[in-house]
Amino acid sequence: MSTDIAKEELLQKVQKLKAKSFIEDGLLDQVCEVIQESSLREKELRAIMNGSKAVLDQKGFAESARSIFDHCKDLIxxxxxxxxxxxxxxxxxxxxxxxxxxxxxxxxxxxxxxxxxxxxxxxxxxxxxxxxxxxxxxxxxxxxxxxxxxxxxxxxxxxxxxxxxxxxxxxxxxxxxxxxxxxxxxxxxxxxxxxxxxxxxxxxxxxxxxxxxxxxxxxxxxxxxxxKLSGLLPICSHCKNVRDDKGYWNRIETYIHKHSEAEFSHSVCPDCAKEYYPDIDIYDD
Missing domain, CATH: 3.30.450.40 (GAF domain)
Structure with missing residues (x-):
């Protein structure tokens, strides 16, 4: 049996007692007011608890807001x-x-x-x-x-x-x-x-x-x-070309440029200058 039905039955019993003159009118009104106030407070608490559940469910706000609104609307x-x-x-x-x-x-x-x-x-x-x-x-x-x-x-x-x-x-x-x-x-x-x-x-x-x-x-x-530039790097001992992971041979500067942010500017070292350009004094002694 729900609480609301029990309170309704209690009110009916009080009304019957009044009819038999067992309860004064003023006391009856006070009893009825207390019961009705208790019912209202219980209804409010139940609505607030249901609204709180909508918050705790952690659904999307639109869904939570709709549930909270419905409980508020129905209560009021x-x-x-x-x-x-x-x-x-x-x-x-x-x-x-x-x-x-x-x-x-x-x-x-x-x-x-x-x-x-x-x-x-x-x-x-x-x-x-x-x-x-x-x-x-x-x-x-x-x-x-x-x-x-x-x-x-x-x-x-x-x-x-x-x-x-x-x-x-x-x-x-x-x-x-x-x-x-x-x-x-x-x-x-x-x-x-x-x-x-x-x-x-x-x-x-x-x-x-x-x-x-x-x-x-x-x-x-x-x-x-x-x-990409770590580990063993296959390099030709003669031309110094490098083999990539797909088996293709690339010039070493091409390989390094592709696998890093390094940029190259070509020049001639002193040893190569003497071998390939003996008549040009590129480097001072």
């Missing part, structure tokens, strides 16, 4: 919303996904989502904000053509190192948003921020590993080039 009672990240210029949102919640929304998906209106307040204050009569608010004129009706809205920031780098948007709750909703949404925003940081750390590690592998490959290649 919103029916639509989105998760977005701040773009590189810091002027617009880049939406990861949008949940219309069955409402009609014909906004061009390629339209920019600038940081303005109530959303800008969440970005600038690093705090969750909400409005329960949004269609009558000062920001309604900022909605693009074809946007769904927003009875109420809430924005919870994703804060990293003291700066809001993304946002969870929630809308169209059946009833008004309240301060406790903002508190819960703030907690889920913190979970999403941790998931984002984990994702970025993972990307950095993957990139660092790729760079490490490339560096190791470059070093191995460089070492292989160095080793």
């Amino acid at each position: 009672g919103a029916t639509s919303g989105y998760v977005a990240l701040l773009n590189e210029t810091g002027e617009e949102n880049e939406v990861l996904f949008l949940e219309a919640g069955g409402h009609s929304c014909n906004v061009d998906p390629d339209l920019p989502m600038p940081i303005q209106g109530l959303r800008a307040e969440a970005y600038h204050t690093n705090k969750a904000v909400y409005h329960n009569h949004f269609m009558n608010s000062e920001w309604v004129h900022l909605m693009p053509k074809g946007h769904m009706i927003l009875r109420n809205v809430m924005f919870a920031p994703l804060v990293l190192k003291g700066k809001t780098v993304g946002i969870i948007g929630l809308a169209n709750k059946d009833g008004d948003f309240n301060d406790n909703d903002a508190k819960m949404a703030t907690g889920f925003g913190e979970l999403a921020a941790i998931a984002l940081q984990n994702s970025r750390n993972l990307d950095d590690r993957i990139q660092a590993e790729k760079q490490r592998e490339k560096t190791i490959g470059d070093l191995k290649q460089a070492l292989a080039e160095v080793k």
